[in-house]
Amino acid sequence: MNLFTLKHQEGFARAGIIHTPHGEIQTPAFIPVGTQATVKTVTPQELLDTGSQAVLANTYHLYLSPGVETIREYHGFAPFMKWDGPTFTDSGGYQVAFLWTPKEAKERSSQVTITEEGAVFRSHIDGSKHLLTPEKSMEIQDVLSADIIMAFDQPLSQLSTREKQKDAFERTMRWETRSHARWTELQKTREHKQALYGVVQGETDPILRRASLDFVLRLDFPGIAIGGSTIGSDPQITADALDTIVESLPSGKPVHALGLGGGPEGIFEAVKRGVDTFDNTSVTRMARTGLLFLFPEDGGGIHNKFRSDVHKFSPTDMAPISSVCTCMTCKTFSRGYIRHLFVNNELLGGRLASIHNIHYMNTLMEAIRTAILQEKFTHLYDNWLKK
Numbered sequence: 227m228n229l230f231t232l233k234h235q236e237g238f239a240r241a242g243i244i245h246t247p248h249g250e251i252q253t254p255a256f257i258p259v260g261t262q263a264t265v266k267t268v269t270p271q272e273l274l275d276t277g278s279q280a281v282l283a284n285t286y287h288l289y290l291s292p293g294v295e296t297i298r299e300y301h302g303f304a305p306f307m308k309w310d311g312p313t314f315t316d317s318g319g320y321q322v323a324f325l326w327t328p329k330e331a332k333e334r335s336s337q338v339t340i341t342e343e344g345a346v347f348r349s350h351i352d353g354s355k356h357l358l359t360p361e362k363s364m365e366i367q368d369v370l371s372a373d374i375i376m377a378f379d380q381p382l383s384q385l386s387t388r389e390k391q392k393d394a395f396e397r398t399m400r401w402e403t404r405s406h407a408r409w410t411e412l413q414k415t416r417e418h419k420q421a422l423y424g425v426v427q428g429e430t431d432p433i434l435r436r437a438s439l440d441f442v443l444r445l446d447f448p449g450i451a452i453g454g455s456t457i458g459s460d461p462q463i464t465a466d467a468l469d470t471i472v473e474s475l476p477s478g479k480p481v482h483a484l485g486l487g488g489g490p491e492g493i494f495e496a497v498k499r500g501v502d503t504f505d506n507t508s509v510t511r512m513a514r515t516g517l518l519f520l521f522p523e524d525g526g527g528i529h530n531k532f533r534s535d536v537h538k539f540s541p542t543d544m545a546p547i548s549s550v551c552t553c554m555t556c557k558t559f560s561r562g563y564i565r566h567l568f569v570n571n572e573l574l575g576g577r578l579a580s581i582h583n584i585h586y587m588n589t590l591m592e593a594i595r596t597a598i599l600q601e602k603f604t605h606l607y608d609n610w611l612k613k
């Protein structure tokens with residue numbers, strides 16, 4: 227069975243199916259992030275109820291805690307967290323380089339030493355020293371046991387000079403070659419095969435992006451992941467970055483955008499350019515701060531009008547967050563009550579908001595999938611934009 231089946235294409239936007247040993251993913255799809263083997267505050271059953279199809283966990287975090295030997299006992303992070311469906315892990319490369327806030331990232335990057343061998347870094351938990359190499363990333367991801375795993379790369383963003391970026395770019399190709407070799411070796415003894423995605427770097431530089439994609443295609447990775455800070459920011463910059471390679475993306479391989487941001491507009495722009503899946507931590511992070519996604523029918527469109535601050539609701543507002551949303555939160559609770567939970571820092575607030583935001587994302591993606599199959603993707607985008 228092929229990893230990816232293309233069902234229909236409208237322009238470069240595509241609807242398809244990713245086949246994994248733990249089930250199918252209908253694409254385009256949003257993949258919720260379960261950094262520490264938990265999508266924060268949400269149970270696996272609730273993830274299913276919101277229409278989620280897969281979970282992405284972070285190699286860096288699970289390697290540090292609970293550690294590889296603990297996860298090995300559970301036969302992977304999915305059985306550990308009791309998620310039965312398809313799974314992804316990232317390579318750890320991004321977290322090693324830039325963890326959390328820009329300030330922390332700056333401090334941390336000064337604590338990371340990159341050599342040809344790999345990245346030496348200090349744990350954000352206890353300051354202990356670790357070496358992460360392409361081989362080790364593959365070995366950790368083998369134990370974490372996700373269906374889809376990522377090659378180990380060195381992110382280019384935040385590297386000061388063009389010279390340093392070029393260095394990192396070339397090193398990433400060597401690291402991806404080593405990732406591919408170790409992954410090939412590890413698959414021989416696995417019951418459930420893992421699909422390795424090669425990471426395409428190069429930000430908005432068309433020459434670098436194309437060279438990176440050519441390299442990933444030459445090594446014949448089963449899937450393609452698009453990385454870099456240009457993917458996680460402004461929709462126009464994301465579009466510019468993807469425009470450099472959109473015409474060369476193969477129809478037979480799935481394409482994942484790592485940490486895609488930019489709200490609904492960023493998603494539409496990425497899907498328009500052939501992205502099949504993406505992960506994003508801000509969906510649940512924003513929920514926990516009280517930022518709720520709005521459907522066009524609720525007066526939310528795109529251009530930063532797609533969300534509402536729960537603190538601005540009236541205390542006696544009896545209406546649900548959204549008049550059209552079918553999530554558990556909207557079917558059950560009033561805006562006034564959810565506001566009350568947030569005002570008093572009650573944990574249930576962040577939980578209900580997370581359920582709503584994840585459900586919103588999955589509803590948007592389902593609408594996009596249906597639209598592509600009916601050749602109405604452009605129409606859907608225009609409608610979302612207008613409202």
Ligand SMILES: [Zn+2]
Nearest residue numbers: 551553556582
């Ligand atoms: Zn809702």
